[in-house]
Amino acid sequence: MFERFTRDARATVTGAAAEARGAGAPAVTEEHLLLALLALGALDPLGVDRAAVAADLAAVRRRGGMSRADEEALAGLGIDLTEIVSHIEEAHGEGALAAGAPRRRSLGASLRSALGRGGPADRPAGHVPFTPGSKKVLEQSLRIAIGLGDRHIGSRHLLLALLSRPGPAAEVLTDHGVTYAAASSGLAA
Numbered sequence: 510m511f512e513r514f515t516r517d518a519r520a521t522v523t524g525a526a527a528e529a530r531g532a533g534a535p536a537v538t539e540e541h542l543l544l545a546l547l548a549l550g551a552l553d554p555l556g557v558d559r560a561a562v563a564a565d566l567a568a569v570r571r572r573g574g575m576s577r578a579d580e581e582a583l584a585g586l587g588i589d590l591t592e593i594v595s596h597i598e599e600a601h602g603e604g605a606l607a608a609g610a611p612r613r614r615s616l617g618a619s620l621r622s623a624l625g626r627g628g629p630a631d632r633p634a635g636h637v638p639f640t641p642g643s644k645k646v647l648e649q650s651l652r653i654a655i656g657l658g659d660r661h662i663g664s665r666h667l668l669l670a671l672l673s674r675p676g677p678a679a680e681v682l683t684d685h686g687v688t689y690a691a692a693s694s695g696l697a698a
Contacts, residue, residue: 513651515663521545522647529637537639539646539678540566543671551664555687562685569677573606576680646670668692 514522524545529537544566546552547559572580572594580590597606639647649670654662671678672689682688 513654513660513662515661517549517551517664518650518662518667520549521551521664521667524548525643526637534637537637537643539640539642539671539674539676540570542643542646542667543678543682546664546668546671549664551668552687555691557685557687562681565681565684566677569681571603571606574677576675576677578680642674642676646674649673665692 511519511522521542522545525537525541528534528541528544528548532541534541544563547557547562550559552559552562569576572590575583575590583590594606646667647670650662650666653669653673654660654666657666659666668687669689669692672682672687672692673679
């Protein structure tokens, strides 16, 4: 599939891996793909404020990836997510719920590493796997390209794939006026 990716799409995928590594995240998420698209200026033709989108993504990560719908559902049960995040951060430090928050290495992981039996948690520093959600985005980008009659997968297809999947990345984009329809008509193939 990657042979169909344009130079920009490949740069997005490698940029997402770099974003994940830089954040200390255990895997590349849909949010990392969005951050890479932002960094490459792929959303600039849509008038997106890069800094504002990045700040909103950081706020989502700080809430542990909980979407606004999740927050509203919890509120319906009488649970204040903001209060919970505050209590957790008081006890464990700011950003403790973020996917890339530093974690202590478990005794088992240290022992496996010392014995030369490292598992997935002990991967080399350069390799960052993709989450099932981010893999689905890559697969969906191929479907979208084929559906549009395009022979190659570009950053436009990656953005449309992000927007087609419910979750924090699509929610943040929608909050900034980037919908599937807007991206379809506002970006060249």
